[in-house]
Amino acid sequence: xxxxxxxxxxxxxxxxxxxxxxxxxxxxxxxxxxxxxxxxxxxxxxxxxxxxxxxxxxxxxxxxxxxxxxxxxxxxxxxxxxxxxxxxxxxxxxxxxxxxxxxxxxxxxxxxxxxxxxxxxxxxxxxxxxxxxxxxxxxxxxxxxx
Amino acid sequence: xxxxxxxxxxxxxxxxxxxxxxxxxxxxxxxxxxxxxxxxxxxxxxxxxxxxxxxxxxxxxxxxxxxxxxxxxxxxxxxxxxxxxxxxxxxxxxxxxxxxxxxxxxxxxxxxxxxxxxxxxxxxxxxxxxxxxxxxxxxxxxxxxx
DNA sequence: CTTATTCGTTTACACTTGTAATCTAATCTC
DNA sequence: GAGATTAGATTACAAGTGTAAACGAATAAG
Numbered sequence: 001x002x003x004x005x006x007x008x009x010x011x012x013x014x015x016x017x018x019x020x021x022x023x024x025x026x027x028x029x030x031x032x033x034x035x036x037x038x039x040x041x042x043x044x045x046x047x048x049x050x051x052x053x054x055x056x057x058x059x060x061x062x063x064x065x066x067x068x069x070x071x072x073x074x075x076x077x078x079x080x081x082x083x084x085x086x087x088x089x090x091x092x093x094x095x096x097x098x099x100x101x102x103x104x105x106x107x108x109x110x111x112x113x114x115x116x117x118x119x120x121x122x123x124x125x126x127x128x129x130x131x132x133x134x135x136x137x138x139x140x141x142x143x144x145x146x
Numbered sequence: 147x148x149x150x151x152x153x154x155x156x157x158x159x160x161x162x163x164x165x166x167x168x169x170x171x172x173x174x175x176x177x178x179x180x181x182x183x184x185x186x187x188x189x190x191x192x193x194x195x196x197x198x199x200x201x202x203x204x205x206x207x208x209x210x211x212x213x214x215x216x217x218x219x220x221x222x223x224x225x226x227x228x229x230x231x232x233x234x235x236x237x238x239x240x241x242x243x244x245x246x247x248x249x250x251x252x253x254x255x256x257x258x259x260x261x262x263x264x265x266x267x268x269x270x271x272x273x274x275x276x277x278x279x280x281x282x283x284x285x286x287x288x289x290x291x292x
Numbered sequence: 293c294t295t296a297t298t299c300g301t302t303t304a305c306a307c308t309t310g311t312a313a314t315c316t317a318a319t320c321t322c
Numbered sequence: 323g324a325g326a327t328t329a330g331a332t333t334a335c336a337a338g339t340g341t342a343a344a345c346g347a348a349t350a351a352g
Contacts, residue, residue, distance in 0.1 A: 010339060014236055018286040028299070034285035045341050047300070052339085066348060067299060080241070081248050084233045088253055090160055091226055097259030102227050103246055104266055107234055111274045113243030114267050120250055121260050121267070128257045139180035140164040156309055174329070191311050193330070198309085212318060213329055 006082075007058050007074055015039060016049050020059060021076040025069050092141040094132045152228075153204050153220055161185060162195050166205060167222040171215050238287040240278045 009017060019034045020026055026034075032046050050070060053059040061068040088096055109117070134143035155163060165180045166172055172180075178192050196216060199205040207214040234242055255263070280289035 008338090012340060015286075018236075018282075022282075022286055022288045030285075034283075038283040038286070041340095042342055043299095044343065048340090048342075051301080076237075077244075080233070080237055080245060083236065084230075084245055084249055085252050087226065087230045087233070088249070090164075090229070091222075093254050094256075095226070096253035097255050097263065098223075099226060099230055100246065100249055100253060100255075100259075101263060101266060103230050103234070103249065104263065104270065106227075106231050107242035107246060108239045108278050109243050109246075109270065109274055110240075110278045111271060111276055113246075113278070114271045114274050117243065117247060117250065118264055118267050118271075120247060121255075121264050124250065124255060125257060125260045125264075128255055128260050130257055132254050132256045132259070136164075136168075137180075137184040139176075140161075140168055140184070142168045154308090158310060187310095188312055189329095190313065194310085194312075197331080 007056050007079075009053075009056075009058060009079060009083075013049050013053055013058070016046065016053060017058065017072065017076070017079070020070060020072045025071045027064070027067055027069060029067075031070075092134050092136050092143060094134050094141075094143060096132065153202050153225075155199075155202075155204060155225060159195055159199055159204070162192065162199060163204065163218065163222070163225070166216060166218045171217045173210070173213055173215060175213075177216075238280050238282050238289060240280050240287075240289060242278065 015035060015038070016031060019031045023030065028047060028050055031050065032043050035041060035046060050059065054061055054070070057073055059070045060073045061070050063069075087099055091099060104117075134141060136143065161181060161184070162177060165177045169176065174193060174196055177196065178189050181187060181192060196205065200207055200216070204218065204220050205216045206219050207216050209215075233245060237245060250263075280287060282289065
């Protein structure tokens, strides 16, 4: 079994990861060229970031002639998931709904996305509690204020 | 008009902010006592964090006798919002739906939360596009892979 | 072959974050 | 009033980040 030991990807590193995720397998050159436009980074910046991602085990490198091919050790899906779940841990459970509501408001969703979300929610409704319990540490949220 | 200049709250700092948000107005002593259980922090750690939050303008302090009263300069709602929107900026627009779906899956929602979300989504459905355009920088997502 | 280019590695440096110890001035306590 | 307690300010220090320059080895180019 793999124990992921919580790999943290910084914002700059995330840019690199997106390129890798999109390509499956890349050379540093490809990353540099891809980001040339979007980010105003020097080549060596990108090399540093790639190096750090390899250290962190977020990227795997295999020799390919005189250079390396990089590929992701962590899936985009998992990485996004753990990043986004993070927010739920930062608010009172009672506010989970509000967080999602804000996200729905700001996001761009297709008809199909929406339909699926509605189905998912209808399904979740079946076992939903009338009220969500606040599980905050005392004093860290105002639910308990009588 | 206020230009918020993007205040960033670190994870540790967030713990402090939650206490402040819950109380409106607190002394450092109250923060220390409140977090005593939850976090294994020394008093001076908390003082440092409070100090940094004041520097960052996330907290406001007003003299109160020989000490200070602290209160939040930024609302919890706004802070949560900007944190959660961040996630949308890290994935292809086409994946907004997937992010929300994951969040719905993981979150704890009341019947009312769910009903309201469904209403919100039904409303959003009216003007929803059939397909969400990918707006990623070329090479940073695989939507364009023919 | 010699030179220019390219790749990966090493080093750099300031800023942020987590986590405190210490110091100093004010203030309760006896 | 003298000592104990407290609040806030100053200093510390390692790890993580953003951003890169420089270096050395390999290789492509002429």
